[in-house]
Amino acid sequence: MSNRETWSNQSAFVLASIGSAIGLGNLWRFPYVCYEFGGGAFLVAYMFCLIVAGIPLLMLEFAIGKKMNQAAPGAFAAVNKHLEWFGWFAVGIGFVICTYYSAIMSYCVNYFVYSFGLAWGDDPAAFFNERVLGQTNNPDQPWELGSFRWPLFLGLLVAWALILVCVWKGTRTVGKVVWVTVLGPWALLILFVIRGVTLDGAVGGLSYYVTPDWETLWNFNPAPGEVGAHRLWLAAISQVFFSLTVGFGVMIAYGSFMDDKTCIVKNSWIIGLADALTAIVGGFAVFGALGHKAAADGVPIEQVVESGPGLTFVTYPEIINGLPFPNLFGILFFVMLSLLAIDSAFSLVEALSAAVRDKFGFTHRKANLVVSIAGLACGMPYMFGSGMHWLDIVDHFMNFFGLSLVVLGTCLVIGWYYPASIMRQFINDRSEGTISIWWDIRIQLFIPAAIFYMLGFEIYERLQSAYGDFQLRGQEFAFGWAILILVFLASLVLARTSTRTT
Numbered sequence: 001m002s003n004r005e006t007w008s009n010q011s012a013f014v015l016a017s018i019g020s021a022i023g024l025g026n027l028w029r030f031p032y033v034c035y036e037f038g039g040g041a042f043l044v045a046y047m048f049c050l051i052v053a054g055i056p057l058l059m060l061e062f063a064i065g066k067k068m069n070q071a072a073p074g075a076f077a078a079v080n081k082h083l084e085w086f087g088w089f090a091v092g093i094g095f096v097i098c099t100y101y102s103a104i105m106s107y108c109v110n111y112f113v114y115s116f117g118l119a120w121g122d123d124p125a126a127f128f129n130e131r132v133l134g135q136t137n138n139p140d141q142p143w144e145l146g147s148f149r150w151p152l153f154l155g156l157l158v159a160w161a162l163i164l165v166c167v168w169k170g171t172r173t174v175g176k177v178v179w180v181t182v183l184g185p186w187a188l189l190i191l192f193v194i195r196g197v198t199l200d201g202a203v204g205g206l207s208y209y210v211t212p213d214w215e216t217l218w219n220f221n222p223a224p225g226e227v228g229a230h231r232l233w234l235a236a237i238s239q240v241f242f243s244l245t246v247g248f249g250v251m252i253a254y255g256s257f258m259d260d261k262t263c264i265v266k267n268s269w270i271i272g273l274a275d276a277l278t279a280i281v282g283g284f285a286v287f288g289a290l291g292h293k294a295a296a297d298g299v300p301i302e303q304v305v306e307s308g309p310g311l312t313f314v315t316y317p318e319i320i321n322g323l324p325f326p327n328l329f330g331i332l333f334f335v336m337l338s339l340l341a342i343d344s345a346f347s348l349v350e351a352l353s354a355a356v357r358d359k360f361g362f363t364h365r366k367a368n369l370v371v372s373i374a375g376l377a378c379g380m381p382y383m384f385g386s387g388m389h390w391l392d393i394v395d396h397f398m399n400f401f402g403l404s405l406v407v408l409g410t411c412l413v414i415g416w417y418y419p420a421s422i423m424r425q426f427i428n429d430r431s432e433g434t435i436s437i438w439w440d441i442r443i444q445l446f447i448p449a450a451i452f453y454m455l456g457f458e459i460y461e462r463l464q465s466a467y468g469d470f471q472l473r474g475q476e477f478a479f480g481w482a483i484l485i486l487v488f489l490a491s492l493v494l495a496r497t498s499t500r501t502t
């Protein structure tokens with residue numbers, strides 16, 4: 001394994017990890033999840049989960065990768081040979097996410113094209129439903145596929161082509177590409193925030209964003225229809241994991257490319273805080289725009305638009321409309337969003353293809369090609385008019401259940417079996433800053449207990465409502481679990497397949 005590629009230097013590693021972390025999760029997912037789960041209350045839960053769970057887990061993943069010198073499946077196999085499947089399961093969940101993530105990239109590519117003529121006009125919400133989705137996104141009829149959206153398909157091809165170009169040469173190019181894909185977008189983001197918060201009526205949206213309703217944070221007995229604390233916290237913790245790309249084997253793979261001098265503790269903090277800052281700062285732009293729309297339409301902020309994965313494609317055009325030279329800023333913004341997305345998507349392609357290389361001895365190029373073509377093929381269901389609805393369901397299941405199961409498993413395996421104290425020693429040996437026994441306690445006790453509790457409650461509640469008058473939920477529930485079980489079976493098969501050729 002001595003010939004394993006390493007990053008060309010430390011900043012390449014940090015930037016690539018930041019590139020993986022910062023992406024659509026910050027500017028697309030964070031705003032709508034935050035909006036859906038109560039604004040300020042969610043923000044508090046998010047920051048808490050970041051410090052208590054997100055950053056410690058980031059350290060853990062880097063350490064696993066560095067210590068085992070392998071991508072996730074190999075790394076878990078090195079802990080115990082019966083655990084290889086678990087690594088495949090983690091990257092498998094990441095792969096499913098990547099398939100719809102690239103679909104969202106396709107929306108960005110399409111909106112980039114729409115920007116030239118400001119095609120969304122004065123009513124971006126109507127445009128989104130009628131023109132982009134072809135009016136078929138009726139949540140009451142999710143089993144109707146809707147028409148095939150050719151522009152989205154073209155966008156998806158573009159997205160995968162971009163991803164492939166970026167990963168083609170391996171970690172060395174990745175290190176360089178991220179300079180552009182991370183630092184460029186930040187400048188534009190600041191401009192958008194300034195515009196968003198200065199829109200007429202923005203204040204209403206901003207105060208919803210920064211004023212927590214403390215009660216929701218411990219409202220463990222929600223009235224029907226109310227957001228309960230369990231779900232709020234589950235949403236917050238999975239958004240933290242999603243946003244940091246923790247729990248997908250990605251940071252394990254990136255850790256395995258790390259050289260010996262890189263400080264795990266300090267860099268995890270840098271990466272975690274940079275990621276959270278991007279999401280939180282970006283939130284000001286979105287909530288400013290929401291406040292503006294609420295004031296203009298004369299409705300309360302909670303009801304101004306329907307929250308969901310389509311939210312950003314309504315709010316950002318709204319901001320763009322309010323800027324001077326809207327076409328120019330529209331174009332720049334959607335280029336920026338696509339750039340941010342690329343390095344997140346390719347981090348997963350890297351992680352998966354590193355695993356494929358480690359296992360089957362494929363060449364880098366062959367592995368990348370196989371992964372990308374499979375990803376493109378699996379993205380097809382989102383190319384229909386009802387695609388956003390499917391995307392929402394898959395996103396929910398992958399993040400609420402898949403992701404939490406992976407993190408739970410990682411904490412149990414490394415925390416108890418490995419155990420955490422050895423990993424902590426390993427981290428401290430190669431870090432300037434050090435971590436204390438509190439880190440062990442969080443990995444061993446706090447994080448698993450919290451996930452266990454929230455997950456259990458969520459499953460219990462879902463099972464109950466499946467038998468209620470909410471039949472649709474039952475079907476969606478079955479569909480979501482079917483995908484999870486499929487990923488699980490695939491990982492068992494991959495783990496059993498022998499074996500590397502090198």
Ligand code: TRP
Pocket residue numbers: 020021022023024025026094095097098101241242243244245246248344345348
């Ligand atoms: N961290 C990425 C972001 O914030 C999202 C992400 C997490 C992701 N896991 C992934 C993207 C797996 C692709 C594949 O945007």
